[in-house]
């Protein structure tokens with residue numbers, strides 16, 4: 001289990017919370033940060049779950065119906081909820097589960113099973129750079145995630161380069177420039193309205209020449225239905241492969257957790273059009289729809305790699321199925 005600690009760099013801006021509370025300056029464990037990120041989902045789940053799995057309550061059809069309702073309310077979605085409830089019903093009958101506490105443990109095991117079944121290790125290529133592209137619809141947090149990841153990898157001691165290939169949105173390049181300064185990571189860019197593949201060509205060539213370990217590519221927001229923008233994405237992939245054969249090594253689809261089932265639907269259509277290797281789920285901090293993590297794993301078969309838990313530079317954590325499940329139901 002990767003319960004790692006993250007420290008704020010000295011030159012990063014402090015938050016108002018950090019100024020007012022001495023504990024806020026202490027590095028928090030991944031588990032604590034995950035637990036705080038899913039607070040709203042946990043609270044919403046536990047209102048119903050609390051009564052369903054109260055120690056004394058018997059496991060019957062009515063309690064399973066209540067549980068089904070609680071799971072749907074957290075945006076786990078109908079197909080995933082049905083699968084979980086079906087398996088819980090079987091096991092409750094087979095194993096003679098009589099108490100809510102045991103049912104809670106079974107539920108945790110089911111969620112963990114779904115999340116770990118899609119977890120895959122990421123292997124860096126033998127020759128740098130590893131090219132990682134951020135893709136997704138508008139406003140999900142691609143630029144912010146690129147900046148946060150640049151800082152995270154830097155803190156881990158890896159060399160990083162940023163590429164501003166979102167030449168579409170007016171402020172995207174300037175926004176990434178700010179993240180580049182904050183994280184101390186160089187940025188390769190072109191002008192607004194320029195060809196994103198040209199920026200990527202330059203960035204991949206520079207990363208190769210400098211033997212930079214990771215090249216993070218921020219791309220423009222696009223819908224899978226916009227044929228011209230999807231063609232542009234194809235061109236970027238081909239360009240990347242030409243400069244660094246076999247790349248991009250990772251294509252991370254950035255999804256906004258607050259959009260819940262809508263985000264899942266967008267993701268489904270997006271994965272059909274682009275070769276997505278993993279998910280970054282942003283804005284988990286502001287939503288009671290954290291169950292979407294489980295739906296993504298079950299319905300898309302894709303691992304969630306990172307979750308965004310706020311707007312600050314350190315507000316990103318590597319997704320850990322055990323930490324997530326314990327935070328939600330522990």
Ligand SMILES: Nc1nc2c(ncn2[C@@H]2O[C@H](COP(=O)(O)OP(=O)(O)OP(=O)(O)O)[C@@H](O)[C@H]2O)c(=O)[nH]1
Nearest residue numbers: 138139140141142143144221282283308309310311
């Ligand atoms: N609370 C919270 N806000 C976030 C998180 N990630 C991103 N945001 C905010 O979401 C908004 C959109 O983020 P951007 O990074 O600009 O989104 P984008 O995907 O690059 O946008 P386009 O280029 O238009 O597609 C910004 O206000 C971010 O601060 C997160 O994990 N939590």
